[in-house]
Amino acid sequence: MQVLNFIGNLDRRAFLKTAAAASAALTLNPAWAKAPAEKEDGHALVAKTDRQRILTAANLYLAQKPATITDFPTKRSPGGLHDFYSQADYFWPNPKDPNGPYINRDGQSNPENFADHRKAMIRLSVEMPALTAAWVLLGDKQGKRYGEAACAHLRAWFVTPATRMNPNLEFSQGVKGVSTGRSFGVIDTLHLVEVARAASFLMGTLLSPEDSAGVKTWFTEYLSWLKTSKFGTTERDALNNHSMCWALQAAEFARLIKDETTRAEVYHQYITILLPNQLGPNGSFPKELLRTKPYSYSIFNFDVMAGLCQSLKGVQQDATKFALPDGRGLCKSAEFLYPFLKDRNAWPYAHDVEHFDALPVRSPGLLFAGLACHQQPYLDLWKSLNPDPTDREIIRNYPIRQPLLWV
Incomplete structure (x- = not known):
């Protein structure tokens, strides 16, 4: 399965085809009707500014099936199928020792590094929140299908045994010949922040109690890893x-x-x-x-x-x-x-x-x-x-x- 090339590189014709449908919906989610004044103002501003952008993207993402790290196995990883793996961005082969440990070139990303797991997570962070935002924007009557599609991503990544990611980053941003993983790799799950924000709208609503419990368990275990593991505490400090x-x-x-x-x-x-x-x-x-x-x-x-x-x-x-x-x-x-x-x-x-x-x-x-x-x-x-x-x-x-x- 191929990872999509993110919003800006997606098929422009697909965006144009969905633009008319995206602009057709008119109803805001009534759940915001009693929001505090500041939230109302901010929400109204963003809803007005991003309305067509959200709905156009969400219509496109409806056709995309969730893809987790298990769709991208790699022999480079020292972990298993369910372990997230990435290589440190700024490390390159040493010209003086091509087969030896990689060396640092700060600020210069190595395009030959394995990045499929990160791409899959970024795709999740692009698609799932956009689908959720469309549901929040339209409410259940017109937007339920978007929310349900967002739930499918949550189940695939955090609940379903065959496809879920293990709740740790032990093998993130490793450096060839130096380490199998590093504390700096904790930054890779920054792309789960907006996924968690979106999930907070879906848990207890469109997401079933069983799946909500599974998502909560995953983030509880991952937060514990962030707070207690060597990589997590090093990154915290x-x-x-x-x-x-x-x-x-x-x-x-x-x-x-x-x-x-x-x-x-x-x-x-x-x-x-x-x-x-x-x-x-x-x-x-x-x-x-x-x-x-x-x-x-x-x-x-x-x-x-x-x-x-x-x-x-x-x-x-x-x-x-x-x-x-x-x-x-x-x-x-x-x-x-x-x-x-x-x-x-x-x-x-x-x-x-x-x-x-x-x-x-x-x-x-x-x-x-x-x-x-x-x-x-x-x-x-x-x-x-x-x-x-x-x-x-x-x-x-x-x-x-x-x-x-x-x-």
């Missing part, structure tokens, strides 16, 4: 975007399974460790500015931090509006990055070694910060940017694609 990504995963998986203890722990980690140690006085991320791709990593960490704040809503003080005494918080980070999302050429730091011209794309951080910080220019810019990047490297670092599920 990283000094750059990797710990922010760990926190977003832990927060959203805990939200799905209603683990309020973990959500509170992650909130404490955010305000006492991540925010003070990663955000500079001017709102930049100094550690990301030192990378060979400072522009993309700065945007990436901003988006992940904004997603984390959004995920932690309901835990103590609203994290999207929280700021340290010196003003550092989501609003400060957005203030720093906004001019460079508006004009890439204004970026005053080193240009990325790769993919600089593929950015910016639509930043979920702009949306979340625009709503929280009451900045209409952020929202206007968010609406104007491309929501469906086609560059594979950008897609790899773009975990929130359906903000309708987040506001």
Whole structure:
């Protein structure tokens, strides 16, 4: 089975054929009728902006059968059929020792690495939330078939014994001749964050009690692995975007399974460790500015931090509006990055070694910060940017694609 080439590379004729059908539906899900004012405003904004985009994509994905990692066995993996496997992006054969251990070339992705499991997970993260968003947008009367298709993905990945993934990342981002897996590989399941967000709409509604229990069991076991394994705890304690990504995963998986203890722990980690140690006085991320791709990593960490704040809503003080005494918080980070999302050429730091011209794309951080910080220019810019990047490297670092599920 072949993995689809993501939204931007899908058959354009298929999109055109489904556009008319996508624009025909008119009813919003009544479940949002009694939402708080801020949620109503954000939801209405995204629903209006993304309506045709969501329905066009969802109509296309209805015809796609779920594909999990078990569809892509590889002899390179030291694990079994149900173990997720990937190779570290920035490691290449050593020209001085072609058959020896791979060496690092920071910021330069090796296209010969095994990536089929990651592609399958990215496909899941593209298709399943889009189908769920269509159901949320239309409600049961017109949208039930989309929600049911989303449920099929959940069953395949997390419930069905023959196709489910084992709930760990012991063999992620290995390096040939060096390691069979690394803590850095935990970032690969960042693409399950929006899947978990989408699943929270389906569990207890369209997803059967038995399948809901299976999904909850999977994420409970995976969250436990994140919190207790050597790879997981190492990633939690990283000094750059990797710990922010760990926190977003832990927060959203805990939200799905209603683990309020973990959500509170992650909130404490955010305000006492991540925010003070990663955000500079001017709102930049100094550690990301030192990378060979400072522009993309700065945007990436901003988006992940904004997603984390959004995920932690309901835990103590609203994290999207929280700021340290010196003003550092989501609003400060957005203030720093906004001019460079508006004009890439204004970026005053080193240009990325790769993919600089593929950015910016639509930043979920702009949306979340625009709503929280009451900045209409952020929202206007968010609406104007491309929501469906086609560059594979950008897609790899773009975990929130359906903000309708987040506001």
